Amino acid sequence: xxxxAIPYRVDAAxxxxxxxxxxxxxxxxxxxxxxxxxxxxxxxxxxxxxxxxRSVSYSKKxxxxxxxxxxxxxxxxTFRADPQxxxxxxxxxxxxxxxxxxxxxxxxxxxLFSLGDQPxxxxxxxxxxxxxxxxxxxxxxxxxxxxxxxxxxxxxxxSNPGLMGAEDLRRLRETNVSVGLxxxxxxxxxxxxxxAHWKAPDKVPxxxxxxxxxxxxxxxxxxxxxxxxxxxxxxxxxDALHAIHSANQKYGHIQEVIVQPFRAKPDIRMAFAPEPxxxxxxxxxxxxxxxxxxxxxxxxxxxxxxxxxxxxxxxxINDWGGISPVTKDFINPEAAWPQISSLSARSASAGFVLxxxxxxxxxxxxxxxFVNDRLQPHVRKLQGDNGYAREGV
Numbered sequence: 001x002x003x004x005a006i007p008y009r010v011d012a013a014x015x016x017x018x019x020x021x022x023x024x025x026x027x028x029x030x031x032x033x034x035x036x037x038x039x040x041x042x043x044x045x046x047x048x049x050x051x052x053x054r055s056v057s058y059s060k061k062x063x064x065x066x067x068x069x070x071x072x073x074x075x076x077x078t079f080r081a082d083p084q085x086x087x088x089x090x091x092x093x094x095x096x097x098x099x100x101x102x103x104x105x106x107x108x109x110x111x112l113f114s115l116g117d118q119p120x121x122x123x124x125x126x127x128x129x130x131x132x133x134x135x136x137x138x139x140x141x142x143x144x145x146x147x148x149x150x151x152x153x154x155x156x157x158x159s160n161p162g163l164m165g166a167e168d169l170r171r172l173r174e175t176n177v178s179v180g181l182x183x184x185x186x187x188x189x190x191x192x193x194x195x196a197h198w199k200a201p202d203k204v205p206x207x208x209x210x211x212x213x214x215x216x217x218x219x220x221x222x223x224x225x226x227x228x229x230x231x232x233x234x235x236x237x238x239d240a241l242h243a244i245h246s247a248n249q250k251y252g253h254i255q256e257v258i259v260q261p262f263r264a265k266p267d268i269r270m271a272f273a274p275e276p277x278x279x280x281x282x283x284x285x286x287x288x289x290x291x292x293x294x295x296x297x298x299x300x301x302x303x304x305x306x307x308x309x310x311x312x313x314x315x316x317i318n319d320w321g322g323i324s325p326v327t328k329d330f331i332n333p334e335a336a337w338p339q340i341s342s343l344s345a346r347s348a349s350a351g352f353v354l355x356x357x358x359x360x361x362x363x364x365x366x367x368x369x370f371v372n373d374r375l376q377p378h379v380r381k382l383q384g385d386n387g388y389a390r391e392g393v
């Protein structure tokens with residue numbers, strides 16, 4: 001531990017956090033701004049170890065980018081695109097099934113659908129494509145493609161389509177074992193001219209929180225998280241984590257919280273914005289662990305920290321997220337996922353056993369409130385006795 005004197009409020013926050021029962025907003029902010037990093041990491045790792053042990057999980061997935069069209073123009077995104085001549089606005093059903101079947105052959109169990117937000121609202125090309133297939137909205141097409149993949153391959157769909165209303169979520173609940181929406185930030189300030197969320201109407205924090213809470217009302221296992229380094233202050237970062245925590249206290253449906261660092265890329269508006277340091281990322285993960293307590297699953301993507309990613313285990317994560325042996329990370333195409341064999345070896349070197357999970361975490365998969373009757377046989381087929389993915393399937 002550091003020999004530097006720790007202010008009483010920080011020491012008290014660390015002590016409360018070490019009990020594993022969570023932090024107040026004020027405690028979290030004091031640790032974010034003043035907590036000695038070494039003491040913070042040790043405390044967070046100890047809380048994780050008491051609840052999760054020395055295992056770290058991942059999901060073997062195939063990535064299905066249903067459409068890159070998006071009505072938002074976030075300053076950090078390379079995934080989105082405008083319509084281009086000669087490029088179909090959406091993957092066709094045959095495209096979707098071909099990718100899913102390739103994932104099935106490679107041993108994947110999760111079909112991750114990622115797509116832009118409501119492109120039909122601003123692009124006639126998107127609206128025309130959907131109409132030809134008998135759909136009015138992108139979210140209707142997503143529901144149909146989730147159905148196709150589930151029935152034809154048995155892969156468990158998990159969708160990240162942006163904002164969703166209660167009826168959209170209800171429809172997806174029939175075929176998706178879990179859904180996701182990154183809160184990213186709780187700061188409306190980032191939507192001002194020049195900010196990371198300028199010209200991104202779907203990134204208004206209250207709208208995203210409403211989607212998270214809508215999912216909670218429907219008892220849907222949910223993945224969310226924050227994106228750090230996009231211009232937010234430490235206080236705004238804590239506010240985002242606290243907003244997620246508040247929603248989970250109401251509904252108990254959040255299965256995973258992601259802490260993802262911004263990474264600069266050549267072809268984005270924020271190409272020259274500074275990236276968060278490894279220490280900044282570790283500090284935020286540790287605060288998240290103490291704020292949510294030991295039972296929450298905390299994730300940070302290994303491909304965004306390159307060779308140093310095992311260091312994130314010291315900060316209190318217990319999950320690496322989805323890893324695909326078939327498709328690239330379309331959100332961060334410059335950052336290749338580690339090979340699963342390498343991920344296992346490097347996790348072991350850090351003292352952890354790598355365990356494959358499903359798109360729904362064991363504690364949610366075993367709860368019938370979160371898995372409807374239709375999905376239960378699909379989950380049981382892929383799930384082992386320990387709640388993680390069945391070996392050899």
